[in-house]
Every structure is written in C-alpha cells, then in structure tokens.
Amino acid sequence: MTCVVLMTKKKIPWNLVKSNFICLIFSGIALAGNWIFLYGSYQYTTVTNATLAYYFAPVIVMICSPIMLHEHLSVKKILCIFTAVIGMVMIVGTGLSAFGKQDLLGIFLGVIAAVFYASLMLVNKFIHDMDKLELTMIQLGTAAVLLFFYVFFTEGLAFLSVSKSALPFIALLGIVNTGIGFWLFFSGMQKLSGQSIAVLSYVDPLVAILISGVVLQERMTVVQVLGGILLLGSTFTSEVKSLHKPHKNIIA
Structure with a gap:
C-alpha cells in the first residue's frame, strides 16, 4: 500500500491526520x-461459517446507527435486522448440533470479528476530509504495528521461525490480497456507482462459500444454507435501500 501511495505521488495531509x-x-x-x-x-470452524458470521457486521451497523449516527431506522431495516438474526440463529444452532462446540467457538469468534468490522465502519463515519487511499494506508499501518505487538506478546519470537515454504504465501497475501487488492478496490470505487459497489461487495462471501464447498470440501447443512441466504439476503436488501443516498462508508 505504501508503494501504491508513492507511485501515485500522493502526500499524507498531516494536518488532517x-x-x-x-x-x-x-x-x-x-x-x-x-x-x-x-x-x-478460521482455526475452529469452516470458512463458510466464519464468513457468514463475519457478514453479520452490516446488521450491527444498522442497530448502532440510530444511536451513534442519529440515522432513522426504517421499518424495512428493522425487518432486515430481524431476518438476519434468524439467519444467524439457524447457522449457530445447526452448527452446534451438527458439528460440535468447536464450531460454535469459531462462529462466536467470527461474530466478534464482525463487531470490530462494524466498529471500523462506524468510526470511519467520523473521519473527515481524508482521501480513501491515504486513509487506508494509515489504517493498515496502524493495524500492522498493533498486530506486531500482539504476535510478539502472545507468540514471542516464534514468528521468526516461519518455514521458508510459507514465506511465498505470506508475501502473496500481503502484496496481492492486501496491497494490490485494496488499491484496485478503491480505484474501482471512484468509477462505479454506489449500487455497483454494494452489489460487488457480496462477491466476497459468495466466492468464499463456493471455495469452501468445492475446493476445501467443507460441510454445510441445509438449514445453514437457508440461514446464510437469510443473513446475506437481508443485509443486501438493506444496502439496496440506502443506494438512493450518497454512499459515505469507507470500508478498509
């Protein structure tokens, strides 16, 4: 991401920082x-369960918006929240009975991740006048520093003994998935309508679920499939509802 900023010759506005x-x-x-x-x-449950739990974040944003952002909670959004909660209950309940407590822990961690993601979306609403690319670089840099200390205090220097075979994959995740991925995302945002951005954001969970089933051969019950449809469908419906207004959310 730093290389992208340097290539585009953008300067960090320290007064805005x-x-x-x-x-x-x-x-x-x-x-x-x-x-x-x-x-x-991901360590405790399937990619599908973790992804669906993670995409509970928009529901959390909808619940918190009237309090934090003073936004009106319409009847349609209330119905979307209710539907999403039902979908999450179906995913969690079936996951516990079909797979066990370990999967329940994984889903719980996914929901906590969703809380942090929702917090990120809400906090970004209070950041003013900053370019998306510069904002993303600062957020990624801050997160990288915090993660370094987290790994150091939880794992010690064990992270230095990462096998050589894993290094290319780590580099791939850092450079392609994070750096180039964010660059393409924000570059595309400047040329797409809000509706297109909202629709394309749901390619992420659908691809993750598809790879989980086809490539990783992970199991998913019929009830969980229905719960996932309710969860993603309700959040998508809520996004479509808000497309008539300018999109100001910055998701990093």
Whole structure:
C-alpha cells in the first residue's frame, strides 16, 4: 500500500491526520481486532461459517446507527435486522448440533470479528476530509504495528521461525490480497456507482462459500444454507435501500 501511495505521488495531509488522530487510532485498533478474531475463527470452524458470521457486521451497523449516527431506522431495516438474526440463529444452532462446540467457538469468534468490522465502519463515519487511499494506508499501518505487538506478546519470537515454504504465501497475501487488492478496490470505487459497489461487495462471501464447498470440501447443512441466504439476503436488501443516498462508508 505504501508503494501504491508513492507511485501515485500522493502526500499524507498531516494536518488532517492530526485533526482525525483519535478516530484514526480507533479505526486501526478495530481493523487489527477484526483480523485477529476472523483468522482465529478460521482455526475452529469452516470458512463458510466464519464468513457468514463475519457478514453479520452490516446488521450491527444498522442497530448502532440510530444511536451513534442519529440515522432513522426504517421499518424495512428493522425487518432486515430481524431476518438476519434468524439467519444467524439457524447457522449457530445447526452448527452446534451438527458439528460440535468447536464450531460454535469459531462462529462466536467470527461474530466478534464482525463487531470490530462494524466498529471500523462506524468510526470511519467520523473521519473527515481524508482521501480513501491515504486513509487506508494509515489504517493498515496502524493495524500492522498493533498486530506486531500482539504476535510478539502472545507468540514471542516464534514468528521468526516461519518455514521458508510459507514465506511465498505470506508475501502473496500481503502484496496481492492486501496491497494490490485494496488499491484496485478503491480505484474501482471512484468509477462505479454506489449500487455497483454494494452489489460487488457480496462477491466476497459468495466466492468464499463456493471455495469452501468445492475446493476445501467443507460441510454445510441445509438449514445453514437457508440461514446464510437469510443473513446475506437481508443485509443486501438493506444496502439496496440506502443506494438512493450518497454512499459515505469507507470500508478498509
């Protein structure tokens, strides 16, 4: 991400960083917490369960928006929240009976990751006048520092003994998935309508679920499938509802 900023010759507006300092710190903490609990979720449950739990974040934003952002909660949004909660209950309940307590822990960690992600979206609403690319670089940098200390205090220097065979994959995740991925995302946002962005954001969970079933051969019950449809469908419906207004959310 730093290389992208240098290539585009963007300068960090330190005066804006100073005025938004507290929110930037909280957003970095939220991003780091999001990653910690999401990857922790992957260790205990399937990619599908973790992804669906993670995408409970928009529901949390809808619930908190009237309090934090003073936004009106319409009847349609209330119905979407209710439907999403039913979907999550179906996923959690079936996961516990079909797979066991370990999967329940993974889903729980996924929901905590969703809380951090929702916090990131809400905090970003209070950050003003900053370019999306610069904001993302600062948030990623803050999260990287926090994650370094987290790994150091939880694992010690064990992370230095990562096998050589894993290094290319780590580099791939860092450079392609994070750096180039965010760059393409924000570049595309500037040329797409709000409706297109909202629709394309749901490619992420659908691809994750598809890979989980086809490539990883992970199991998913019929009830969980229905719960996932209710969860993703309700949050998507809520997004479509808000497309008539300018999209100001910055998701990093």
